[in-house]
Amino acid sequence: MRFDLTEEQQMIVDTARNFTEREMMPYEEQVERDREVSPDLVQQIKQRSIDAGIYACNMPSDLGGGGLDSFDTTLVDREFGATSYALHYIVARPSNILRACRDQQIAEYLIPTITGARVECLAMSEPDAGSDVRGMKCTATRDGDDWIINGTKHFISHADMADYVILFAASGEEQTSKGVKKKITGFLVDFNSKGCERVKGYNCVSNNGYQNMIINFDNCRVPNQNVLGEEHKGFDAANEWLGATRLQVAAVCVGRARRALKLSVEWAATREQFGQQIGKFQGVSFKLADMQIQLDAAELLTLRAAYNDAQGRFSDTEVAMAKVFSSEMCQFVTDEAIQIFGGMGLMDELPLERMWRDTRVDRIWDGTSEIQRHIISRALLRPYGG
Numbered sequence: 001m002r003f004d005l006t007e008e009q010q011m012i013v014d015t016a017r018n019f020t021e022r023e024m025m026p027y028e029e030q031v032e033r034d035r036e037v038s039p040d041l042v043q044q045i046k047q048r049s050i051d052a053g054i055y056a057c058n059m060p061s062d063l064g065g066g067g068l069d070s071f072d073t074t075l076v077d078r079e080f081g082a083t084s085y086a087l088h089y090i091v092a093r094p095s096n097i098l099r100a101c102r103d104q105q106i107a108e109y110l111i112p113t114i115t116g117a118r119v120e121c122l123a124m125s126e127p128d129a130g131s132d133v134r135g136m137k138c139t140a141t142r143d144g145d146d147w148i149i150n151g152t153k154h155f156i157s158h159a160d161m162a163d164y165v166i167l168f169a170a171s172g173e174e175q176t177s178k179g180v181k182k183k184i185t186g187f188l189v190d191f192n193s194k195g196c197e198r199v200k201g202y203n204c205v206s207n208n209g210y211q212n213m214i215i216n217f218d219n220c221r222v223p224n225q226n227v228l229g230e231e232h233k234g235f236d237a238a239n240e241w242l243g244a245t246r247l248q249v250a251a252v253c254v255g256r257a258r259r260a261l262k263l264s265v266e267w268a269a270t271r272e273q274f275g276q277q278i279g280k281f282q283g284v285s286f287k288l289a290d291m292q293i294q295l296d297a298a299e300l301l302t303l304r305a306a307y308n309d310a311q312g313r314f315s316d317t318e319v320a321m322a323k324v325f326s327s328e329m330c331q332f333v334t335d336e337a338i339q340i341f342g343g344m345g346l347m348d349e350l351p352l353e354r355m356w357r358d359t360r361v362d363r364i365w366d367g368t369s370e371i372q373r374h375i376i377s378r379a380l381l382r383p384y385g386g
């Protein structure tokens with residue numbers, strides 16, 4: 001396994017870093033203050049990222065995307081992690097699930113999403129079905145050439161910006177050795193469909209300006225041609241998405257922690273108390289050492305998972321390790337950074353309190369830390385019948 005970058009990969013990193021520093025970081029304070037990204041700013045970031053060639057970088061180049069593999073996309077996400085999520089999600093990384101588009105779905109959904117003409121969101125979670133997604137109550141019932149959708153999804157990220165949703169609904173039941181299980185099907189549903197309604201979601205402590213919404217389906221009719229992937233095989237498509245988004249969370253956490261550590265080192269080297277740099281006190285310098293150790297370990301786990309994925313050796317265990325370790329590392333590093341800054345660390349003059357808040361959700365969304373540990377331990381025990 002080699003992580004030294006080719007010239008081309010270094011160029012990708014430099015482009016993503018420059019874009020982050022020039023086009024997104026200057027707006028962080030504004031977004032925190034307004035708790036939203038203005039439509040003009042959304043348009044500006046979107047257009048400039050299209051011009052810079054980094055919009056939809058994870059999508060196939062023959063369809064207009066950047067054509068980056070999982071490793072290179074992770075390098076981009078690591079740079080984006082330095083700034084606020086509300087800003088860098090605009091530089092879309094369309095859901096990998098959309099690769100399952102076929103026939104007219106390619107022209108109607110996939111390509112416009114890659115070019116930026118359309119924006120998608122993804123709805124799996126429900127008020128009574130979070131970690132246990134198979135427990136979902138939202139149903140899809142076949143009616144001639146259509147499906148009728150009923151139910152509620154919540155916590156749906158940036159549904160306010162999207163014009164269609166990749167929806168997962170229970171489309172039937174099957175008898176398995178572990179009892180009756182729901183069959184799940186994926187659908188592409190336009191928000192202007194009759195019976196599909198978006199409602200303001202909750203205020204979240206993490207990622208100001210990045211909204212979540214509730215989506216209600218009341219006898220919403222969706223044509224069969226909008227089934228994404230195979231009928232009743234929604235989880236096959238969903239797993240692909242989950243792997244990519246968990247890797248994204250890990251890479252973003254690494255990027256965020258890098259910035260927090262850099263600020264901490266600079267502060268420890270310049271702030272003086274008791275007549276000397278605070279970095280000369282072991283109580284501070286050992287914190288810096290531990291932050292660096294944790295950061296490097298998280299980065300290595302993340303790059304390993306991404307590298308193997310790019311080589312066609314995707315491992316949900318490796319991705320789970322990267323996600324759980326990086327998100328917990330970032331919580332540790334941003335917390336220690338605040339400690340090193342003392343009182344100023346908690347003030348919104350600095351980006352640290354934002355990073356500390358922002359990273360809290362990373363241990364919850366896209367599968368909680370407990371679910372990641374479940375994935376890892378299940379793989380360990382499986383050969384023993386566990």
Ligand SMILES: Cc1cc2nc3c(=O)[nH]c(=O)nc-3n(C[C@H](O)[C@H](O)[C@H](O)COP(=O)(O)OP(=O)(O)OC[C@H]3O[C@@H](n4cnc5c(N)ncnc54)[C@H](O)[C@@H]3O)c2cc1C
Pocket residue numbers: 121122123124125129130131132154155156157158204212361364365366367368369370371374
């Ligand atoms: C800001 C935000 C944005 C989100 N965006 C989206 C989105 O765009 N689309 C989408 O579909 N979802 C989204 N989610 C949902 C997210 O994926 C869920 O919150 C997450 O999967 C956990 O589900 P839950 O919140 O219902 O918690 P629960 O599943 O109720 O879990 C509660 C607690 O029980 C623990 N627990 C549950 N089961 C087990 C188990 N088997 N073993 C051990 N512990 C367990 C959990 O780890 C957790 O600590 C978003 C969530 C947030 C907060």
